Amino acid sequence: MSKKLTILIAAAILCTSAVAQVSREEVLADPDLSLGLYMPYPGPLQLRQSPAPRGYEPFYISHLGRHGSRWHTKSEYYERPLAVLDSASARGALTPLGEDVLRRVRLIAEDARGRKGELTAMGFRQHRGIADRMYNHYKGVFRKGRKVTAKSTGVPRVVMSMQSFCARLRECEPGLDMTLNASGRCRYSVARLDKHGSKYWKNDPVWEQLKEFRDSLTQPERLMSSLFTDQSGIDAKSMMADLFEVMGIAHDTDLGVSIDDIFTPEERYDLWQADNAEFYLAKGPCPLGGEALKAQGLPMLKDFIKRADEAIADGNVAADLRFSHDSYIAPLTTTMQLGTMSRGETTDLNEIASKWCDWRVSPMASNIQWVFYRNRQGDVIVKFLLQEQEVDIPVQTDMYPYYRWEDVKAYYSNQYSI
Amino acid sequence: MPIMRINHSILTALLLCMTLCLSAQTSREEIYADLRKSGGLMLEYPGPQSVQTPAPKGYKPFYISHFGRHGSRWHFDKHCYTDPLETLKQAQEQGVITPLGEDLMRRLEIIWDDAKDRDGELTAKGYRQHQGIAERMYETFPEVFKGDARVTAISTDVPRVMVSMLAFTDRLKQLNPRIRLEENVSQRDRPYVSTHTKASLEYEQSDSVRRAFHEFFEAHIQPDRLVHSLFSSEEFISSFDGKSFMRHLYETASIIQDTELDFDIYDVFTKEELFDLFQISNYDYYTTKGSDPAGGRTLLETGKSLLKYTIDCADEAIAGGDLAASLRFSHDSHLCPLATVMQLDPCRGIETDPDKYYTVYANYKVSPMAGNLQVIFFRNRGGDVICKILLNENEVGIPVQTDMYPYYRWSDVRAYYMEQYDDFKDLGI
Numbered sequence: 042m043s044k045k046l047t048i049l050i051a052a053a054i055l056c057t058s059a060v061a062q063v064s065r066e067e068v069l070a071d072p073d074l075s076l077g078l079y080m081p082y083p084g085p086l087q088l089r090q091s092p093a094p095r096g097y098e099p100f101y102i103s104h105l106g107r108h109g110s111r112w113h114t115k116s117e118y119y120e121r122p123l124a125v126l127d128s129a130s131a132r133g134a135l136t137p138l139g140e141d142v143l144r145r146v147r148l149i150a151e152d153a154r155g156r157k158g159e160l161t162a163m164g165f166r167q168h169r170g171i172a173d174r175m176y177n178h179y180k181g182v183f184r185k186g187r188k189v190t191a192k193s194t195g196v197p198r199v200v201m202s203m204q205s206f207c208a209r210l211r212e213c214e215p216g217l218d219m220t221l222n223a224s225g226r227c228r229y230s231v232a233r234l235d236k237h238g239s240k241y242w243k244n245d246p247v248w249e250q251l252k253e254f255r256d257s258l259t260q261p262e263r264l265m266s267s268l269f270t271d272q273s274g275i276d277a278k279s280m281m282a283d284l285f286e287v288m289g290i291a292h293d294t295d296l297g298v299s300i301d302d303i304f305t306p307e308e309r310y311d312l313w314q315a316d317n318a319e320f321y322l323a324k325g326p327c328p329l330g331g332e333a334l335k336a337q338g339l340p341m342l343k344d345f346i347k348r349a350d351e352a353i354a355d356g357n358v359a360a361d362l363r364f365s366h367d368s369y370i371a372p373l374t375t376t377m378q379l380g381t382m383s384r385g386e387t388t389d390l391n392e393i394a395s396k397w398c399d400w401r402v403s404p405m406a407s408n409i410q411w412v413f414y415r416n417r418q419g420d421v422i423v424k425f426l427l428q429e430q431e432v433d434i435p436v437q438t439d440m441y442p443y444y445r446w447e448d449v450k451a452y453y454s455n456q457y458s459i
Numbered sequence: 460m461p462i463m464r465i466n467h468s469i470l471t472a473l474l475l476c477m478t479l480c481l482s483a484q485t486s487r488e489e490i491y492a493d494l495r496k497s498g499g500l501m502l503e504y505p506g507p508q509s510v511q512t513p514a515p516k517g518y519k520p521f522y523i524s525h526f527g528r529h530g531s532r533w534h535f536d537k538h539c540y541t542d543p544l545e546t547l548k549q550a551q552e553q554g555v556i557t558p559l560g561e562d563l564m565r566r567l568e569i570i571w572d573d574a575k576d577r578d579g580e581l582t583a584k585g586y587r588q589h590q591g592i593a594e595r596m597y598e599t600f601p602e603v604f605k606g607d608a609r610v611t612a613i614s615t616d617v618p619r620v621m622v623s624m625l626a627f628t629d630r631l632k633q634l635n636p637r638i639r640l641e642e643n644v645s646q647r648d649r650p651y652v653s654t655h656t657k658a659s660l661e662y663e664q665s666d667s668v669r670r671a672f673h674e675f676f677e678a679h680i681q682p683d684r685l686v687h688s689l690f691s692s693e694e695f696i697s698s699f700d701g702k703s704f705m706r707h708l709y710e711t712a713s714i715i716q717d718t719e720l721d722f723d724i725y726d727v728f729t730k731e732e733l734f735d736l737f738q739i740s741n742y743d744y745y746t747t748k749g750s751d752p753a754g755g756r757t758l759l760e761t762g763k764s765l766l767k768y769t770i771d772c773a774d775e776a777i778a779g780g781d782l783a784a785s786l787r788f789s790h791d792s793h794l795c796p797l798a799t800v801m802q803l804d805p806c807r808g809i810e811t812d813p814d815k816y817y818t819v820y821a822n823y824k825v826s827p828m829a830g831n832l833q834v835i836f837f838r839n840r841g842g843d844v845i846c847k848i849l850l851n852e853n854e855v856g857i858p859v860q861t862d863m864y865p866y867y868r869w870s871d872v873r874a875y876y877m878e879q880y881d882d883f884k885d886l887g888i
Contacts, residue, residue: 155645155646155647156645156646156647157646159643159644159645159646160643195618195621197616197621197644197645200618200621200622200625200644201642201643201644203625204625204628204642207625207629208628208629208632208640208642211629211632211633211636212632212636212637215632215633215634215636216633219629220586221622221625221626221629222581222586222622223618223621223622223625224577224580224581224618224622225576225577225578225580225618226576226577226580
């Protein structure tokens with residue numbers, strides 16, 4: 042299935058996400074929906090924004106974005122399966138398909154060498170695109186002389202995501218009063234979690250269950266015999282997992298080499314289910330983690346609220362832009378209870394995939410935006426975007442997707458005793 | 460351009476004089492006159508000190524090769540702040556602190572409050588330094604950046620360096636939003652932003668080099684007067700390492716200029732002490748990243764991969780591509796070797812007496828915060844290419860013949876380096 046179609050389907054699913062969940066059938070029909078955290082940015086998921094209530098103008102945007110598409114963060118993700126294929130080839134243990142896969146994996150590995158964890162050209166484009174649309178949807182926000190503060194973690198792919206984003210804003214309005222930073226003090230805004238639930242992460246029996254779950258979903262026999270004529274000395278399960286990693290990340294470059302074809306849609310769905318469950322248990326609204334898991338994103342939420350209040354008071358602040366990682370975005374969606382999905386609770390590992398999707402929460406370049414509007418009387422309303430799509434939070438409103446800022450603040454301060 | 464009509468011998472004499480002025484020896488008095496210079500590598504960027512010599516008639520700038528150090532930063536070793544502060548606090552608790560000691564302690568607390576959680580990071584001043592350099596580059600050589608000029612920028616993966624690059628390129632984009640910026644931080648570019656010859660590392664860490672440095676260090680750090688001015692008990696004074704205390708305090712004294720703080724702590728030192736402390740770090744750089752003859756070719760060639768990139772990119776730009784500028788962002792420990800391998804006038808002095816190293820080499824002249832080296836390329840209608848070299852935005856000479864200083868025929872410069880470093884190909888890059 043073409044990339045474009047995948048994006049359309051992802052968009053269609055996300056657009057109706059308030060009610061529908063992604064089904065096994067949908068994923069099987071388009072296996073790219075099981076790319077998980079390696080899914081290239083599927084946005085914008087909504088091209089036309091809902092008009093603001095009469096008399097309201099946008100004046101401030103608070104944003105948190107994940108770095109864009111990247112190469113794997115560890116070279117062994119490429120080199121380990123390549124070495125297995127290489128040595129099998131040397132002893133004549135590869136099928137013709139196996140030889141062809143070796144050739145392709147080598148191309149993918151060579152492309153990645155010396156680029157561990159770095160932003161790909163596709164990743165640069167994703168951020169440029171998001172910035173471009175942010176500017177064009179909310180032009181009134183980015184007027185000459187208004188202040189933009191961009192912060193990132195100190196990781197190069199994140200810094201470069203910020204660079205690409207801000208360079209586009211600069212092109213759109215050279216007169217912005219913009220500063221970019223990646224200091225240690227930035228981490229208070231871009232990369233901080235509340236770690237009170239540490240017992241859950243260490244001791245809960247669910248982590249043992251997850252291992253078994255993953256093990257039962259990893260069925261390498263068909264794949265391995267399609268690639269190898271002699272599997273002696275090869276750990277089939279770990280080889281399958283390694284190839285799955287290569288397959289996924291190959292979508293994030295412009296190399297144009299794929300090994301999608303070596304997996305069946307069912308295999309991809311199963312392997313993704315295990316990854317998805319792991320991310321859900323660690324960062325999603327899993328009830329096993331209790332309130333501590335749900336409150337992980339609280340430091341980030343507080344930063345959004347504090348800076349919004351400052352921006353409202355100041356009047357000349359256009360945007361706070363934060364660049365970070367999936368491991369901070371997902372907890373914030375959970376803590377914000379952003380969209381139906383981030384309120385999807387289950388303790389059944391088999392059920393997680395139908396409640397919560399990692400790639401909806403945090404594909405490459407995923408982002409959360411709070412867009413603030415004000416009217417002449419100074420009333421402030423806000424809407425929330427996930428992957429540039431309007432989503433809800435569990436707060437009463439009579440003008441969805443817009444919420445009264447005071448109601449939003451009251452809700453969160455009540456929920457988390459802020 | 461009357462200068463073009465002057466005959467060659469007069470011109471040569473003139474050039475010699477200019478070259479001497481530029482590589483003028485550093486003196487004690489120079490540092491006494493501006494104590495911030497005693498900070499050596501921590502000197503805040505002084506900015507251009509002279510006006511640019513107009514290019515010979517008919518020549519227009521078309522390409523710039525740049526290599527810059529990150530701007531002003533906080534110390535990456537927090538002990539520079541916390542150790543002296545801790546010692547002062549203990550003395551206060553024990554009632555053995557002098558009024559000057561208490562006053563110093565209060566100032567160190569303010570400094571630490573500013574520096575806390577910011578180990579090694581770019582300060583606001585560092586950010587502005589890069590904006591300023593970019594702006595002057597743009598305004599001095601506007602022809603280079605016109606239209607949709609293509610600019611590449613690479614850096615090491617250290618946040619203060621990446622943010623320096625962002626500050627620089629964001630300002631360029633602000634001045635001309637159409638600039639096509641290709642900015643990246645990649646392990647693949649590492650050989651072009653950092654020096655890493657095995658030979659130079661081995662030399663730097665060799666016993667003889669380390670031992671000699673240690674001796675020089677011991678001889679030039681005399682904390683007696685200082686500690687007696689701060690503490691009132693001999694017993695207390697003998698309870699901590701005075702040399703380490705003094706060294707850390709000097710580091711803190713030197714870095715204040717790089718922040719927004721508007722006071723200093725130079726009053727607790729004598730200017731002779733500061734000069735001696737400057738000599739220590741300057742000794743280190745001359746002997747491991749400068750032209751110390753003891754280091755021979757090893758030392759001279761440390762920056763070779765960096766120079767190779769300069770030449771390769773210039774070749775590309777001259778060949779008629781659309782490359783307008785190649786920007787690199789890095790550290791003092793790489794800028795200095797690049798200046799050395801290029802044999803810039805201020806970086807090729809030969810001196811064998813360690814107590815006189817400072818007369819031929821001053822690290823703050825090569826690599827203050829945001830220190831930078833720029834090669835500006837000019838072309839005439841006939842396609843002749845000339846260049847000039849700027850060190851911290853001041854024109855400098857290199858040991859290549861020219862009749863139009865500070866401009867050199869690029870073919871002469873290129874040939875000189877290729878001949879000097881004929882084993883460029885051994886770099887494997």
